[in-house]
Amino acid sequence: MSGKRFRSIESKHEQERAEFFDALSRLDRRAFLRVAGLSAGVAAGLGVFHPQSFQLVEVAHAEGSKPRFSFAYISDTHLYERKLNDRFVRSILRAVDDVNALDPQPDFVLFGGDLAQLGQPQELELGREILKSVKAPVRMMVGEHDWFLDMGEAWKSMFGPDTYAFDHKGVHFVVLNSIHEKDFWTERGLKPMERMKIVAGLDNGIQSRFEVGAQQREWLRQDLAKQDKKAPLIVFSHSPLYKYYRPWNFWTEDADEVQALLAPFEKVTVIHGHTHQLLTNRIGNIHFHGMLSTAWPWPYAPEGLPRLTVQMNRPDPFSQFDGCGNGRMDVLEAGLVDTLYNLWERNPVSVRASYVAAASAANAPPRTKLPSY
Numbered sequence: 001m002s003g004k005r006f007r008s009i010e011s012k013h014e015q016e017r018a019e020f021f022d023a024l025s026r027l028d029r030r031a032f033l034r035v036a037g038l039s040a041g042v043a044a045g046l047g048v049f050h051p052q053s054f055q056l057v058e059v060a061h062a063e064g065s066k067p068r069f070s071f072a073y074i075s076d077t078h079l080y081e082r083k084l085n086d087r088f089v090r091s092i093l094r095a096v097d098d099v100n101a102l103d104p105q106p107d108f109v110l111f112g113g114d115l116a117q118l119g120q121p122q123e124l125e126l127g128r129e130i131l132k133s134v135k136a137p138v139r140m141m142v143g144e145h146d147w148f149l150d151m152g153e154a155w156k157s158m159f160g161p162d163t164y165a166f167d168h169k170g171v172h173f174v175v176l177n178s179i180h181e182k183d184f185w186t187e188r189g190l191k192p193m194e195r196m197k198i199v200a201g202l203d204n205g206i207q208s209r210f211e212v213g214a215q216q217r218e219w220l221r222q223d224l225a226k227q228d229k230k231a232p233l234i235v236f237s238h239s240p241l242y243k244y245y246r247p248w249n250f251w252t253e254d255a256d257e258v259q260a261l262l263a264p265f266e267k268v269t270v271i272h273g274h275t276h277q278l279l280t281n282r283i284g285n286i287h288f289h290g291m292l293s294t295a296w297p298w299p300y301a302p303e304g305l306p307r308l309t310v311q312m313n314r315p316d317p318f319s320q321f322d323g324c325g326n327g328r329m330d331v332l333e334a335g336l337v338d339t340l341y342n343l344w345e346r347n348p349v350s351v352r353a354s355y356v357a358a359a360s361a362a363n364a365p366p367r368t369k370l371p372s373y
Contacts, residue, residue: 067330075112075273076293091294112273113143113238178237182208232335245301267335281306297323313368
């Protein structure tokens, strides 16, 4: 028998995987870049890079609807400590690869909340280190999984204020913390991790509903009072700023009050995470887009689904990436937003501003031929 050692494809994969996570355990900047390259090689070897990508989508633009600029969106990574779970690490690395491959690069990347699963500093630090490799500037938003262990102390120490606004190329952007809750823990004597795990659950009767809160609504009122009502306005929130399905907290209790503050503006877009699914809504002049998670897809709620939503299909439960993904928003010259859902393992879906504005079948995204859920 030849002395040359035979290695099966499976053995090669296991070795590459072991090297990948060994390097990840020593995650300084230099190591991360090497790991990111290796992860791309592993993914390509496994055939998990699908033909679809941000670049491969050819969009025909009607007159006046060309993008003035684009930004990308990554959300809901739900990272655990790497010694406990590596699945979600692979997912965020894939999202980072996607965004870094964009040509041209987006003006910035919005991270839509729930970087961590249980709000622990180690989880947040892992996410922060990975996001450092994104080429474009990254702006952060907080989710409930980042917040309720220590009421946002670790998150704010790493990423700054949880509520802020900025202007970019003629568009006013607002980032809100929409996951405040009324105190359900003090009277019950709950420990921080007990509080965190209750909020992290999808369906329970203990926690209150999410809200922006009176103090932040007043801040928003004052911020918007300084803006031109005809200028484009884009708002980022983690939970949807409307009432979708209360038992799962796909819901913002004071959404009506927030919408009243946004209503005077002619061109308003709200982009949110949290629901882990393709979700489209319009209330008055306000366009809403719910974005994908990199960690897992949620099923659609049994009631309350917005009429404009063209549902994504039911993912393959045996595929880690199916039903997950990230997104890109093209801010149009007219001030509204075309949204591209980069669904991993599936063809991308584009939800045009013209569809949301007109709510007509002629502009609707194609419906999947596979079953929804």
